[in-house]
Each structure stands twice: as C-alpha cells, then as structure tokens.
Amino acid sequence: MPYDSVDRPSIERMVREFYTDVLQDDILGPIFTKALGDDLTNGKWYEHLNTLYNFWMQMMTGESPYQGHPFPPHAFIGPLYRETFERWLELFHATVYRLFVPEIADKFYKKANILAEQFMDNLGMNDEDEDEEY
Numbered sequence: 001m002p003y004d005s006v007d008r009p010s011i012e013r014m015v016r017e018f019y020t021d022v023l024q025d026d027i028l029g030p031i032f033t034k035a036l037g038d039d040l041t042n043g044k045w046y047e048h049l050n051t052l053y054n055f056w057m058q059m060m061t062g063e064s065p066y067q068g069h070p071f072p073p074h075a076f077i078g079p080l081y082r083e084t085f086e087r088w089l090e091l092f093h094a095t096v097y098r099l100f101v102p103e104i105a106d107k108f109y110k111k112a113n114i115l116a117e118q119f120m121d122n123l124g125m126n127d128e129d130e131d132e133e134y
C-alpha cells in the first residue's frame with residue numbers, strides 16, 4: 001500500500017530508497033561515490049541522509065530542524081549538466097510514485113523540480129536555453 005500521508009518514517013524510507021538507486025545509476029552513482037563513498041551505512045552518508053530527512057520534512061511539512069542552504073554544496077561537486085539533473089529527477093520521480101499515493105508523489109516531485117531548476121539557474125545552465133521547452 002502506498003503511503004497516503006507524509007511523516008518522518010515515510011520520508012526516511014523514501015530518502016534511503018532514492019539514494020540506494022542513485023548509487024547504482026551510471027550517471028549519478030560515480031558523482032555520489034566520489035563525494036560520500038559507495039556505502040550508505042558509512043559516516044558521511046549517515047550525515048547526508050540525516051540532512052535529507054530533515055530537508056524533506058521541512059519541504060513537505062514545514063516541521064523540521066533543517067536550517068541549511070540546499071544549493072551551496074552543488075557548486076563544488078564538479079561538472080553537473082542538464083542531463084545530470086534530468087536523471088536525478090527521473091529517479092526521484094520513480095521513487096516517490098512507487099512509495100506514495102499520486103497526490104503526495106506529485107507534491108514531492110513539483111518541489112524537487114523547482115529546486116532543480118533553481119540549481120540549474122544558479123549554475124548558469126539556463127542562460128542559452130530560453131527557446132527550449134523544459
């Protein structure tokens with residue numbers, strides 16, 4: 001049964017399953033392995049997953065200790081392309097629609113999409129794409 005509400009346990013499951021898939025992806029896997037290693041149970045991943053639990057609780061419920069700034073780390077990861085963000089969104093879409101009822105999955109995905117567009121703007125990726133339909 002898909003989750004029909006958002007709470008800490010459902011968010012934790014979503015985040016863990018998403019990054020499990022990310023690590024196995026041919027485009028995203030190497031980027032995350034370089035930044036955090038390839039073992040979701042190591043200390044760096046523990047920190048990252050915790051940050052992401054709090055981040056998504058903040059985005060979806062507004063009740064969370066997350067007070068960070070999501071963008072800055074992405075400026076230092078190494079070259080990120082539109083294709084990288086598209087793959088990220090594709091995997092995220094698959095994860096949230098697998099776990100949540102469509103209305104909630106849609107809310108997650110819309111928020112992720114807005115953030116991804118902002119990140120791409122910040123990275124200067126949208127400058128010459130104005131006539132493309134994304």
Ligand code: HEM
Nearest residue numbers: 031035048051055068069070073080084085088112115116
């Ligand atoms: C091209 C796609 C993306 C890649 C490769 C990527 C990769 C990463 C990496 C490597 C980190 C840093 C981990 C660390 O060193 O602690 C990070 C942090 C983070 N990412 Fe992404 N990311 C991507 C897209 C996104 C999107 C679209 C979102 C939001 C919906 C997002 C949300 C976050 C957040 C909240 C953090 C933690 C920021 C903090 O420290 O407070 N990422 N990401």
